[in-house]
Amino acid sequence: MKAIVTVTGKDTTGIIAKVCTLLAEEDVNILDISQTVMQQYFTMTMLVDLENSKKSVTELSEALEALGKTMGLVIRTQREDIFDLMYRV
Amino acid sequence: MNNMQDIIATLNMIDKQHLDVRTITMGISLLDCCDESVEKVSEKIYNKITKKAEKLVEVGEQIEKEFGIPIVNKRISVTPISLVAAACKESDYTPIAVALDKAAKKCGVNFIGGFSALVQKGFTQGDINLINSIPSALACTERVCSSVNVASTKAGINMDAVKLMGEVIKKTADLTADSSGFGCAKLVVFANAVEDNPFMAGAFHGVGEGECVINVGVSGPGVVHHALKECKGQPFDVVAETIKKTAFKITRMGQLVAQEASARLGVPFGIVDLSLAPTPAKGDSVARILEEMGLEVCGTHGTTAALALLNDAVKKGGVMASNHVGGLSGAFIPVSEDEGMIAAALQGALHLDKLEAMTCVCSVGLDMIAVPGNTSAATISAIIADEAAIGVVNTKTTAVRIIPAVQKNVGDMLEFGGLLGSAPVMPVHEFSSESFIARGGRIPAPMHSLKN
Numbered sequence: 376m377k378a379i380v381t382v383t384g385k386d387t388t389g390i391i392a393k394v395c396t397l398l399a400e401e402d403v404n405i406l407d408i409s410q411t412v413m414q415q416y417f418t419m420t421m422l423v424d425l426e427n428s429k430k431s432v433t434e435l436s437e438a439l440e441a442l443g444k445t446m447g448l449v450i451r452t453q454r455e456d457i458f459d460l461m462y463r464v
Numbered sequence: 465m466n467n468m469q470d471i472i473a474t475l476n477m478i479d480k481q482h483l484d485v486r487t488i489t490m491g492i493s494l495l496d497c498c499d500e501s502v503e504k505v506s507e508k509i510y511n512k513i514t515k516k517a518e519k520l521v522e523v524g525e526q527i528e529k530e531f532g533i534p535i536v537n538k539r540i541s542v543t544p545i546s547l548v549a550a551a552c553k554e555s556d557y558t559p560i561a562v563a564l565d566k567a568a569k570k571c572g573v574n575f576i577g578g579f580s581a582l583v584q585k586g587f588t589q590g591d592i593n594l595i596n597s598i599p600s601a602l603a604c605t606e607r608v609c610s611s612v613n614v615a616s617t618k619a620g621i622n623m624d625a626v627k628l629m630g631e632v633i634k635k636t637a638d639l640t641a642d643s644s645g646f647g648c649a650k651l652v653v654f655a656n657a658v659e660d661n662p663f664m665a666g667a668f669h670g671v672g673e674g675e676c677v678i679n680v681g682v683s684g685p686g687v688v689h690h691a692l693k694e695c696k697g698q699p700f701d702v703v704a705e706t707i708k709k710t711a712f713k714i715t716r717m718g719q720l721v722a723q724e725a726s727a728r729l730g731v732p733f734g735i736v737d738l739s740l741a742p743t744p745a746k747g748d749s750v751a752r753i754l755e756e757m758g759l760e761v762c763g764t765h766g767t768t769a770a771l772a773l774l775n776d777a778v779k780k781g782g783v784m785a786s787n788h789v790g791g792l793s794g795a796f797i798p799v800s801e802d803e804g805m806i807a808a809a810l811q812g813a814l815h816l817d818k819l820e821a822m823t824c825v826c827s828v829g830l831d832m833i834a835v836p837g838n839t840s841a842a843t844i845s846a847i848i849a850d851e852a853a854i855g856v857v858n859t860k861t862t863a864v865r866i867i868p869a870v871q872k873n874v875g876d877m878l879e880f881g882g883l884l885g886s887a888p889v890m891p892v893h894e895f896s897s898e899s900f901i902a903r904g905g906r907i908p909a910p911m912h913s914l915k916n
Contacts, residue, residue, distance in 0.1 A: 379471055409468045420468050433529045451475065453532035458466040460720050461474060461713045464784075 376425045377406070377455040378432055380439060384448030386417035394421075394450070397442055401435060402427045417448070422455065478533065481686035482748040483714065485721045486741050487537040488524050489662035491669035491677040491734065492516050494543040494578075502554045506563035509548070513540060513567035513576075516676055516731075521572040523728045527721055535721065536883075540568060541667035541679075542578035550590030557594050561601035561608045568607040575650075577667035579610040582657070585619040585906070595625075598632050602647035603639035609665035615655035615852035617859045621907040626852065629653045630845030630901065634868055637837070641870035644878045648867040649800075649832065653848050655855030655862045660735050661791045666828075666863060677734035678726045679791060682718030682782075683741040684710070686748045688774075692756045703757060704777045711738065711781030719786040737791030738782030739827065740774070742802035744885035750774070750795050751804025751814075762804055763814030771795060772825035792861060794827025800880060800887035801832055809888045816847075816890055824854050829863040834878045834887035837870040844868065846897035849907075857910050 382394060391410070398405060398421075407422040425432060436452035443450030477483035497508035517540050524538040542548075542564070549557050561579050568576040579601055581591040598610050612629055615621035633648055640647035652666040659670020662679035669677070691710045695702045718736045726733035742750045751762035754770040775794045783789050797819065799805045808814035816833065823829045829851050835844070848864045855862030869878045869889045879886045 379466065381471060381475060383475075411468070418468075418472065420466075420471050422466075433526070436529060436532075451532055454530050455466070456720060457531045457533065457717060458471055458474060460716045462466065462470045 380421040382419040484534040486683040487681045489539040517571040540576045544580040546581035546590045546594035557597040565605035575664040577609040580668040582613045584616040599635040609650045611652040613654040613657035620909040630841040637868040645867045655852035679734040680722035681737040684714040707777035708781030711778045715782035715785035735790030736786040738793040740795040749804035761813035762808040798832035800885040842898045842901040845901045
């Protein structure tokens with residue numbers, strides 16, 4: 376299963392490092408990353424593969440959300456299907 | 465990977481524009497629960513519902529978490545109880561409503577619909593018993609919703625039923641006066657009722673449906689409103705296209721949720737209802753969409769045309785996004801549940817007569833409207849008759865969900881709270897319809913040719 380991880384919030388040092396470390400610890404493979412900073416506002420979207428993940432998508436979502444809170448960020452994890460269906464016929 | 469802008473746009477729709485799946489509704493047939501005593505029927509009904517819908521709420525919450533889409537309501541609709549209870553010796557069906565309420569609470573759903581009767585052409589004894597039980601059933605239950613179909617394009621209008629329903633609404637308002645007439649908020653009078661509607665209070669599981677089915681209702685007035693802000697001053701062709709595209713995205717999400725829920729529950733997928741259902745929250749209003757099209761206040765001249773465009777574009781956009789579309793499909797205009805409608809009514813811009821005109825071109829009908837407490841049963845019946853005539857002649861579903869505000873008058877407010885919101889008491893015509901309603905009988909079905 377693939378999921379989209381979205382990270383938004385005020386830019387600080389080490390956001391990508393911390394998110395990627397958590398994903399690596401859970402054996403979640405990152406397939407693609409896209410990131411931008413607009414007026415100090417950090418936005419990152421990642422496509423991740425949960426095939427070998429130790430956690431279910433719901434558990435991973437909770438873990439990332441908790442990590443986000445410690446850095447003042449909003450991190451959301453959603454199954455990829457929703458975005459595919461909404462924007463492709 | 466998906467375009468980053470699309471991903472962020474979706475998140476904004478959910479976070480800022482109130483995009484949600486309004487309801488996952490499980491339809492359950494209760495035809496096999498018939499028995500000779502109300503007590504036995506109640507027991508069978510409770511057991512069947514709690515078994516079939518055991519996992520409904522749990523699965524809904526799982527899907528919500530995995531996809532990050534809010535699913536506001538999980539609900540149940542059942543076979544019209546007038547059919548299920550027809551063989552009972554007793555004439556009071558209230559205990560069955562109590563069993564439905566208990567089952568709803570056990571399953572964790574917030575509403576259960578189907579305390580219903582279909583009497584467009586005539587009454588069976590079971591229909592009469594059910595209709596007479598409605599006031600007490602709605603007064604002593606919390607989550608049970610009731611509906612009665614009094615007219616259809618094929619059968620015409622059952623004016624005896626129309627008369628009876630005016631009285632039932634008055635009685636229900638009196639019995640639930642302590643809770644602002646909440647009983648009436650759970651009671652709908654239909655013309656051309658549909659069998660697969662997932663929305664309350666009018667949902668029931670029609671006899672043409674299967675054993676058990678999952679229907680989904682989507683919503684997103686806020687998303688449409690936001691999209692229209694981008695095309696200020698542009699011609700209506702652009703407006704219609706923008707609504708269609710937005711409706712496609714919203715419906716696509718509903719289709720995904722419906723398929724997932726159906727697969728996880730092992731229950732066939734029925735339909736997606738392509739709807740714009742407002743809530744009292746700011747930014748989730750159908751009235752504000754109409755105003756965005758250029759009307760100073762919803763209810764002024766031009767409102768019907770704006771609503772016609774909106775309703776049609778929502779269907780056109782949604783229909784391609786789902787493999788089975790049904791239910792009521794269109795824009796809803798419940799006054800108490802729409803922040804913009806409430807504001808328009810308070811300003812005196814939106815009247816009952818304009819709302820009636822609006823129901824000719826949109827999804828349902830006169831919905832969640834508070835009228836003065838001293839409105840007579842005959843006047844309420846006459847309002848129902850007018851609305852039924854619109855449905856019957858135009859081959860569409862119409863409905864009346866009206867709340868007589870006991871001991872209140874024009875200018876007062878009725879507070880329901882939650883999704884049902886608050887309703888300003890609106891004036892009705894003061895001239896009598898008493899002799900008109902007293903006639904009874906049936907208004908014949910209309911011609912289907914020579915249309916003009």
